Amino acid sequence: PAPSTRPRPPNRSDPSRLAPEDAFYAHSPPRRRQQHSPPGVAELTAEAEDTVDAAGRILSGIETRRKRERERGRSGSRRRKGAWKKLLWVKQAYPDNYTDEETFLDHLQRNPRLQPYEFWPLVADSTVIVQHVCSVTIFVCCFTGIVQERVSPVAVVSWGSLGTVLGWVLWDFWPVSSLSPRNQQRLATLKSAILIYCALLGLSPILKSLTKSTTSDSIWAMSTWLMCINVFFFDYGGAVGAKFPASLSTNAALMASTVLASRLDSTTHVFSLTLFSIEVFGLFPVFRRHLRHITWHGHLTLTIFLVMGAGGGVGVTISGGGWKAALLGIVLGGILTGLVMGLCSWWLIGLQKYKNEIHGPWDPARPVIRRRWD
Numbered sequence: 001p002a003p004s005t006r007p008r009p010p011n012r013s014d015p016s017r018l019a020p021e022d023a024f025y026a027h028s029p030p031r032r033r034q035q036h037s038p039p040g041v042a043e044l045t046a047e048a049e050d051t052v053d054a055a056g057r058i059l060s061g062i063e064t065r066r067k068r069e070r071e072r073g074r075s076g077s078r079r080r081k082g083a084w085k086k087l088l089w090v091k092q093a094y095p096d097n098y099t100d101e102e103t104f105l106d107h108l109q110r111n112p113r114l115q116p117y118e119f120w121p122l123v124a125d126s127t128v129i130v131q132h133v134c135s136v137t138i139f140v141c142c143f144t145g146i147v148q149e150r151v152s153p154v155a156v157v158s159w160g161s162l163g164t165v166l167g168w169v170l171w172d173f174w175p176v177s178s179l180s181p182r183n184q185q186r187l188a189t190l191k192s193a194i195l196i197y198c199a200l201l202g203l204s205p206i207l208k209s210l211t212k213s214t215t216s217d218s219i220w221a222m223s224t225w226l227m228c229i230n231v232f233f234f235d236y237g238g239a240v241g242a243k244f245p246a247s248l249s250t251n252a253a254l255m256a257s258t259v260l261a262s263r264l265d266s267t268t269h270v271f272s273l274t275l276f277s278i279e280v281f282g283l284f285p286v287f288r289r290h291l292r293h294i295t296w297h298g299h300l301t302l303t304i305f306l307v308m309g310a311g312g313g314v315g316v317t318i319s320g321g322g323w324k325a326a327l328l329g330i331v332l333g334g335i336l337t338g339l340v341m342g343l344c345s346w347w348l349i350g351l352q353k354y355k356n357e358i359h360g361p362w363d364p365a366r367p368v369i370r371r372r373w374d
Contacts, residue, residue, distance in 0.1 A: 109359045117352055122345035127303045128236045130337060131288055134306035136227055136253075139280050141313030143260050146269060150316075153264075153272035160276045167287040174294055196278065204271040211262040219259055226256035230281070253281035307337050 084092065084100050145151030172186065211219055230253040257277030261270045292299040308330045315329020316322070 105360070107360060111355055111357050112359050114352075114355060114357075117345075117349045119342075119345050119349065122348060123341050126341045126344065127299065128288075128292070130341065131303055131306050132234055132236070132285070133231060134303075134310035135280055135284060136231060137310040138306070138313055139257070139277065140227070141310070141317045142276065143273060144317050146264065146273065153269045157272040157276045160279045164279045164283055167283070171287060171290055174290060197275070200271050200274055200278075204267045204274070207258060207262055207274065208264070208267055208270045209262070211259060216263065219263055223256040223260050226252045226259070230256070234285075250281055253277065257281070307334055311337075 082093065084094055084098065088096065142151060142156050146153050146156065168189065230249045233252070234249040254277060257274060261273040261277075264270050264273060288299075288302065291302060311329040311331075311333020312326035313329070314333065315325040315327075318329075319325040
């Protein structure tokens with residue numbers, strides 16, 4: 001090797017101690033304190049360190065070049081795959097359960113189909129519930145009056161039949177059809193009415209003895225639960241095309257009326273109450289639904305009359321009085337009904353702020369079926 005150009009410090013007797021020459025030879029190689037290095041070892045050590053540094057730089061350059069080549073290959077493969085689309089019917093270079101982490105939550109929606117409630121439309125919609133509850137209340141008041149012998153069952157069924165006939169006449173003028181199909185429909189309605197009338201006449205003696213071995217407390221409890229089922233499971237949002245209300249609600253009401261009719265004294269009472277229940281729970285809901293669809297003013301007028309009838313009936317039934325009790329019941333019933341309708345509407349509006357329905361890309365897609373093509 002070539003001789004070093006750096007000046008060497010002079011030899012000294014004790015190399016472990018500082019000498020005056022150390023102040024002038026500042027670039028002297030480091031010395032081991034415990035043992036003196038022979039001449040030429042320091043130069044070899046420096047050259048070895050330079051060689052190791054050069055080899056490290058070469059290896060790091062090779063590793064950096066390989067990493068760049070790998071990244072370039074990955075980016076090229078991604079470009080060859082193309083952009084991912086959320087479509088299963090398109091052949092893509094991704095697995096079926098692939099999830100794009102960058103765009104996964106871009107389509108997150110909260111309450112997408114939320115329709116804010118308004119007060120007066122809610123009050124108007126609640127009239128359907130008020131009508132049915134008032135109908136049930138009127139039926140219960142009529143039964144109580146028959147049991148207490150305040151009202152004649154013949155009078156009850158007569159007024160109910162008269163109202164049914166008037167409702168059928170109005171309903172007959174609403175459908176728009178030719179004369180011949182309408183006559184056929186009238187004939188079918190007449191046949192059904194005669195069949196129901198004759199069937200009830202024949203079954204009244206059997207219905208009277210139906211619950212003879214059952215205690216009255218069980219009858220009251222059973223009829224109460226059946227009436228509650230009728231109220232809670234009634235189809236309040238049924239369309240006009242539905243011929244009959246929900247089967248569970250109707251069957252529960254007819255069963256309750258049958259059980260209650262079996263506690264009456266005579267066969268005439270049983271026949272009258274059973275026929276009245278069919279008119280109230282089977283035919284009257286159909287008329288109310290059509291009336292609401294045809295005229296809103298008629299629907300509102302019917303609601304007012306039902307509230308007055310239910311309030312007056314409850315007043316007479318509870319107090320046992322006459323017209324004064326009926327008038328007091330009408331006033332209190334109207335006020336109470338208005339308060340309940342208003343408070344329930346405000347309550348529903350207040351509850352809407354707690355609605356938190358989240359829709360995201362994890363929900364199944366909903367197909368759009370086009371029935372008409374442009």
